[in-house]
Amino acid sequence: MTDWLVPIYPYAKAFHVMAVMSWMAGLFYLPRLFVYHAERGQAPEPAGSFAVMEDKLLRLIMNPAMIATWISGLCLVLTPGIVDWSMIWPWTKAACVLAMTWFHRWCAGQRRILLAGRGQSGRRYRMMNEVPTLLMVGIVLSVIVKF
Template sequence: MSFLTLKSIHVILMVTWFAGLFYLPRLYVYHAMLDNDPKGDERFKIMERKLFWGIMTPGGILTIATGLTMVFVYHDIGVWLHIKLTLVALLIFYHIWCGKLLNDFKYNRNQRSHVWYRWFNEFPVVILIPIVFLVIYKPF
């Protein structure tokens, strides 16, 4: 497989992962706003579970796998990559935190407001921007 093919697959998978990272917390916003709606609660639980386990987690795992493959096979290592990998580690932590919140909703233990989830939802954007600039410019 050529480097550009692997890189293209990596970007496609990254977009898939980020779709979940952007949308799952948005579902949490609306889920947290429900008031005495058992059918709506169950509907959100199903959507959240399917998004987390069916799209987000496979996308994240495969994004990381293709990224590490590029690093190990093509050895394009610089300071920029160390910074990027640190930011990816933060995304992995965020992903795991989303899974913990998924379980909180699943077992009716959510204690956070929709406003908190609105702020929580912004974190992936804060990480995506520097990652894109690091990859495109490779400044260090």
């Protein structure tokens, strides 16, 4: 049933890497924009500029990249003979990807909260900015080391 995925595997893998890079770039940058928005966005003009940047980053780059990452990743996982589900690594990667998706949704929620003028402190956003890095470490170690 999924044998048709075998010949497109290299293309799905290449597309997956490109999509992940785009998604991660947004996940690294959006919380940094939140820091600037929270710390310097009290005046109407900076807050408006940050709101536009946050919206475009989330809507035009991050959301499509996340969807492309999920679709291409599912193609990879469904390709026969690629994943040995008896090992631990696919489960740790899956947990980290689910956590990354939760973080993406958290960021989208924080953008709405910032627009309403009730955002968190710059310090809190700085701390949250480390979450995608930690999850990326878990994903890369899972896939490369296959522990």
